[in-house]
Amino acid sequence: MADVAEPEAAITPAWMRLEFAALYVGAPLAIALFMPTRLLFPALALFSVAGLVLLRCTGGFDWRGLVRGWGRLPWLEILGMILITSAIGAAVLWMVRPGAIFHMARERPGFMLMIWGLYPLLSALPQELIFRPLFFHRYAAILPGGQAAIALNAAVFAFAHLMYWSLLVSLLTFVGGWFFARAYLKFGFPAAWVLHAVAGNALFAVGMGVYFYSGNAVRPF
Numbered sequence: 001m002a003d004v005a006e007p008e009a010a011i012t013p014a015w016m017r018l019e020f021a022a023l024y025v026g027a028p029l030a031i032a033l034f035m036p037t038r039l040l041f042p043a044l045a046l047f048s049v050a051g052l053v054l055l056r057c058t059g060g061f062d063w064r065g066l067v068r069g070w071g072r073l074p075w076l077e078i079l080g081m082i083l084i085t086s087a088i089g090a091a092v093l094w095m096v097r098p099g100a101i102f103h104m105a106r107e108r109p110g111f112m113l114m115i116w117g118l119y120p121l122l123s124a125l126p127q128e129l130i131f132r133p134l135f136f137h138r139y140a141a142i143l144p145g146g147q148a149a150i151a152l153n154a155a156v157f158a159f160a161h162l163m164y165w166s167l168l169v170s171l172l173t174f175v176g177g178w179f180f181a182r183a184y185l186k187f188g189f190p191a192a193w194v195l196h197a198v199a200g201n202a203l204f205a206v207g208m209g210v211y212f213y214s215g216n217a218v219r220p221f
Contacts, residue, residue, distance in 0.1 A: 011058075016142045023047075024135075024156040032162040033219075040163070041122060048126035051134040058138045066133065069188025077183065077191075078198055085176075085199045089206040092168065100207040115204050120197035128193045131157050131177065132184040150185070154178040165220055169211050172203075 031043060055061050093101045104112045135153055136143070143149045157177030158170045176199050184192035203212060 013142055016139055020139050020142065023130075025159065028156075028160045028162055032165070035163070037163070044123070044126050048129055051126075051130040054138055055134055061133065061137050066129075066189050069190045072187045073191055073194060074183065074187055077179075078194060081179065081195050082198050082202050085202040086206050088172075089203050089208040093207050097207075097210065100210050102205070103207045104209060105205055105207075112204060115209070116201045119200050119204065120193070124196040124200055125193060127157075127160075128180065128184075128189065128196055131160070132181060132192050133189060136181075136185065150178060150181045153181040157181075164211065165218065166211055 027047070031040075035043060090101055104115075131153060135156070136149070144152060154174045154177035157180070158174035161169050161173045176196070180192045180196050183195050200212070203209065
C-alpha cells in the first residue's frame, strides 16, 4: 500500500488549499497560456524538484515507498494497459489521422526506441512524483474520501495537460490518471510509474505522439 498518512507538518487547511490550487490549477493554466512549448521539460523538471522539496518539508513521508513494491506489480493490469491503450490509440487514429498509424515505428524506429527509453525517466517519473506521492501525502487532510480522491487526482492530472489544447488528450489523461492513482494507492509507487510508462510508450508506438508532442501544441487564440 502507498503511504497516504496524515502529514506531520503544522500546515493550516486554508494554506493547503491555496497551495494546492496554485500547484495543480494555477501552474498548469499559466503554462498553457504563456509558456513556450520548448520549455516543457525544464518546467517539468523544476516542478519535480519543487514537489520533492514539498514532500521533504511536509514530514511523515516514507521515502522507501518510492522504491518498494516492485514485487507487487500488477502484471495483468500492465498487460491490459498496453493492449487497451494501443487499441484505443489505433482506433482513434484510424478515424481521424489514418496516415499517422505506426508512422514513427515505420519511418523512425530508432527514434521510437529512444523515446521508449527516455519517456519513463524524463516524463512519466516526474509526473508521477507530483501527481501521486505529493498529491496523496501532502494534501491528504483536504482531499475527499474514497473514489472521490481518485477522481480529483485524475481531474488535476488531465488539467495539467491543458497545454496541448486537445479534448482527446484531456479524456485520455483523465482515464489514465484514474488508473495510475488507483495503482498507486493499491500497489505502491512503482506500479503507478510502470503503468504510466507503458501507456505513454504504447501511445507513441501506435502513432499518438502527434497529440502528445509539445511542438504540435497550438493555442486556440
